[in-house]
Amino acid sequence: AQSVTQLGSHVSVSEGALVLLRCNYSSSVPPYLFWYVQYPNQGLQLLLKYTTGATLVKGINGFEAEFKKSETSFHLTKPSAHMSDAAEYFCAVSVDNAGNMLTFGGGTRLMVKP
Amino acid sequence: DSGVTQTPKHLITATGQRVTLRCSPRSGDLSVYWYQQSLDQGLQFLIQYYNGEERAKGNILERFSAQQFPDLHSELNLSSLELGDSALYFCASSPGVSKIYGYTFGSGTRLTVV
Numbered sequence: 001a002q003s004v005t006q007l008g009s010h011v012s013v014s015e016g017a018l019v020l021l022r023c024n025y026s027s028s029v030p031p032y033l034f035w036y037v038q039y040p041n042q043g044l045q046l047l048l049k050y051t052t053g054a055t056l057v058k059g060i061n062g063f064e065a066e067f068k069k070s071e072t073s074f075h076l077t078k079p080s081a082h083m084s085d086a087a088e089y090f091c092a093v094s095v096d097n098a099g100n101m102l103t104f105g106g107g108t109r110l111m112v113k114p
Numbered sequence: 115d116s117g118v119t120q121t122p123k124h125l126i127t128a129t130g131q132r133v134t135l136r137c138s139p140r141s142g143d144l145s146v147y148w149y150q151q152s153l154d155q156g157l158q159f160l161i162q163y164y165n166g167e168e169r170a171k172g173n174i175l176e177r178f179s180a181q182q183f184p185d186l187h188s189e190l191n192l193s194s195l196e197l198g199d200s201a202l203y204f205c206a207s208s209p210g211v212s213k214i215y216g217y218t219f220g221s222g223t224r225l226t227v228v
Contacts, residue, residue, distance in 0.1 A: 101162060
């Protein structure tokens with residue numbers, strides 16, 4: 001079975017600083033990996049995904065993530081944080097062949113200080 | 115607007131009651147997924163339907179049931195409600211069962227059991 005661990009339930013950065021949200025996965029087969037963002041009182045929105053091919057994936061709002069098989073990681077980064085980036089971020093993995101179930105991590109709440 | 119419609123947005127009901135949550139998937143999507151989001155459990159997969167048939171089951175209680183209708187909308191029925199069932203219930207949809215698509219989420223139904 002697959003699982004996802006997000007290190008740090010809360011991350012605080014200053015506006016303009018680098019954003020780094022950590023995600024490690026466990027899977028016995030090649031995973032598909034996703035990052036979602038949830039703004040207050042809203043549903044989850046897909047930021048980016050890794051399926052196959054290039055290991056550096058670019059998403060919306062300037063975010064990107066790199067799939068590192070050797071480290072079983074899929075960390076999310078953004079060079080310069082904006083106030084509007086404050087939200088909760090979820091990493092998810094999918095390996096199920098019977099369906100398309102996503103297993104989500106516990107989430108990381110990003111706070112951006114002015 | 116993600117294209118996935120969930121109604122109602124908010125629901126307050128008493129313990130022991132039964133409620134029905136409704137989801138209309140994004141146009142063209144055949145798969146519907148239900149997730150429960152709570153502070154202590156995070157995002158938990160409940161059940162998946164694909165083109166009217168149950169495809170996968172997760173941590174869904176026996177008091178809960180779901181179905182997908184011929185027009186592809188789905189309903190999640192929660193009965194004999196307990197205080198612990200208070201949570202955000204999300205519906206998501208995807209075009210098929212392939213892992214590559216990820217999900218499109220609705221904005222959720224917030225259920226409060228009093």
